[in-house]
């Protein structure tokens with residue numbers, strides 16, 4: 001079974017998860033902000049996307065390429081500050097993709113990292129401003145101070161999904 005990991009992210013945490021998944025699966029990794037792989041070359045796609053301003057950054061790519069990949073096995077992982085299981089995350093995903101996409105893909109949310117010192121000054125300024133206006137105390141703290149929830153073991157659900165798909169394919173051969 002031929003698989004690949006395709007991701008969009010800006011500050012390195014989505015890429016880090018993509019690389020960790022690749023170490024375990026040996027699937028190649030493509031940064032969709034820099035590369036243009038042909039997704040039809042693969043049976044199984046692991047898609048990774050950061051969440052920025054309440055939107056998955058892979059939205060445009062996935063919507064554009066959907067007609068070409070809709071028959072493939074697809075798992076989408078998002079990387080955000082918001083905790084997996086928080087209702088906002090599912091809302092942002094539901095608002096970003098068609099019902100057909102939502103029904104077909106497997107969705108796994110992960111938490112990432114935000115190092116305020118790595119951000120351009122204007123983005124940092126906007127986040128600090130947003131933190132002042134934010135009502136939820138946990139989100140406020142995250143926006144004001146940054147965070148790091150990156151742990152390799154977070155990818156275990158994705159690895160499990162990949163091995164289940166590989167086993168099923170073998171059983172059918």
Ligand SMILES: Cc1cc2nc3c(=O)[nH]c(=O)nc-3n(C[C@H](O)[C@H](O)[C@H](O)COP(=O)(O)O)c2cc1C
Nearest residue numbers: 009010011012013014050053054080081082112113
């Ligand atoms: C400008 C900006 C906007 C963000 N907006 C959100 C958001 O709306 N919701 C959220 O949960 N996290 C948000 N985050 C946090 C990112 O999702 C998190 O830092 C993620 O790990 C970034 O992925 P990357 O390192 O691959 O770019 C935002 C971060 C930045 C810098």
